[in-house]
Amino acid sequence: MGNTCVGPSLSKNGFFQSVSATIWRNRSNKVDLPTSDGKATGEGTVATPPKPNTDAPQPVKIQDDEAKPAKVPEAESKPAPERPPTDQPTKPYHVNRASSVAGLQVEFVLKSKTENLKDVYSLGRKLGQGQFGTTYLCVEKATGMEYACKSILKRKLTTEEDVEDVRREIQIMHHLSGNPNVISIKEAYEDAVAVHVVMELCAGGELFDRIIQKGHYTERKAAELAKVIVGVVEACHSMGVMHRDLKPENFLFVNQMEDAPLKTIDFGLSIFFQPEIFTDVVGSPYYVAPEVLKKRYGPEADVWSAGVIAEHLSEDEIAGLKEMFKMIDTDNSGQITYEELKAGLEKFGANLKESEIYALMQAADVDNSGTIDYGEFIAATLHLNKIEREDHLFAAFSYFDKDGSGYITQDELQQACQEFGIEDVRLEDMIRDVDQDN
Structure with a gap:
């Protein structure tokens, strides 16, 4: 590939x-949010006469009258208090627009109101960064249990398709729940800024990082991991789901132990499939199947990606x-x-x-x-x-291949051995071992 x-x-x-x-990573798009400084300028506090009791009621009534020229001093003092009400709303409104789903007329990404995430969990350190959001360590307040929280910024969901992708990712995670090698979802939350997906914490790191640490796996261990990866593909396909982004970075170990369970993550590109042909090009460059680039593929594209991962398990190129x-x-x-x-x-x-x-x-x-x-x-x-x-x-x-025929004969091989001073070589046996078509 x-x-x-x-x-x-x-x-x-x-x-x-x-x-x-190995493979491409997630991008991060920096978009600065406008913020309100909330500072009072003091420009609206204009000195007014101490007790003009006879004149005070008149400005209120004058709003409907045409006697403004007679009240010039008070007409000048009135616009000043009116200025803060017209200035202040613009900033809060601007902030609210930026933190909502930009350009989309949807009230909720999750289609219904949820609890506030921070009422249930405490967010901790950042675990990872993706194209649409960030994953944090979070702790359930009631139990002290640790989970991972993937926060997807709503302002980055700029199309209806983006919104549907988030909904489908959560739906697929619920659909696959119970599989021992698929990360389990606990709950999804939504607020004005983001959609938060709380899932089990896999603290053992990526399969990719393990490969780098080890250099490569033994054939036996590589075969064990390959069996898990192929099993995940089989389980997904049997439930009508195509992952479409299988790569070592999307497999996490539950803990740091050598024999820790391996789990599949990131179903952001996954899709429910019927017997049909797909044409959209998705996935990661080195692991994507040729049929995907040709815009004509089905669930067998996942099998290709799993094969590429299995090949890398016993190689030491990645280190x-x-x-x-x-x-x-x-x-x-x-x-x-x-x-x-x-x-x-x-x-x-x-x-x-x-x-x-x-x-x-x-x-x-x-x-x-x-x-x-x-x-x-x-x-x-x-x-x-x-x-x-x-x-x-x-x-x-x-x-x-001295004569440029595209074939190496026994005579050519013997000549090359003589040039390099190689003796005691059984050329007949050597050619017989590699000459598969006789």
Whole structure:
């Protein structure tokens, strides 16, 4: 799948050839909320005559009269108190609009009013950041139990489709509840600012991070994890759900123990399916099936993604990539800009022209956002690493294939062995082992 994500010309860039591994990450869109300072300016407090008892009633009555010229001093003192009422409403109204669902005429995303999240839970530290919101540690006040709370900002749900996606994600989580390898939802809440999804806490970290820590799994352990991943796919499909974004980052361990249960998360792109063909392109670059990019696919796309994950479990290509991404992403935004990429290339000793860096940026930036996120970085580096290996294999094959026929004969193999001073080699056995079509 890597070759659908980046151009072949990238294989010449030594910087990216030194790395490899897994998938795109969530983006964060910063939108500043207007805030009200709430400060009283004092401009509305205008000195008035101490006790003009005979004149005080008249301004009230004069609102319907035309005798304003006779009351010029008081006409000047009246607009001043009227100014704060006209100024003050504008700020609160503006704040309320910004914190509501921008551009959508919906009263509730969840279609009904819920309890206030903060009446039931106390929010703690941030656990993760996504495109539409943030996940926090939360503690249930009544029991002291710890959970994870995914808060989805309503101002980022700019279309009716976005709203339906949130509703469907919550519905699918309830639908799949009870499966031991699917994260369980506890409850959903909504306020003026966000939709909050409270779910079980998986404190053992991502499968991706475990792979990095270990370098790779043994074949036996990799087979155990692959069985869990395939089991999740089978369970989802049997209940009419296609995940559509399976990747190591979307599998979490319940705790830090070596044999901790593995659970699937993030059903934001998931969908209920019937026997039909889907055309929308979703998923993560390195794990998405070719049929998805061709806009003609079904639930078998999940099987492809599960296979790619299983392949990576026993490989050690991924180790080190996350740290390299962090080194280049100097502002820790989760996105590599053109300037950061240029500085990173210089730091790693890659002397490229600006046009070459720009071409590299364009090829790796799959979604044309103008930046490279973690998943795009992983997809590009993995692909380039494989291209480099293939180039080396082709060069080696060409060396043995003296007559350029596309085949290596026993005589050519013997000649190459003599050139390298290799003796005592049973060429007949070697060719028989690899010559599968005889």
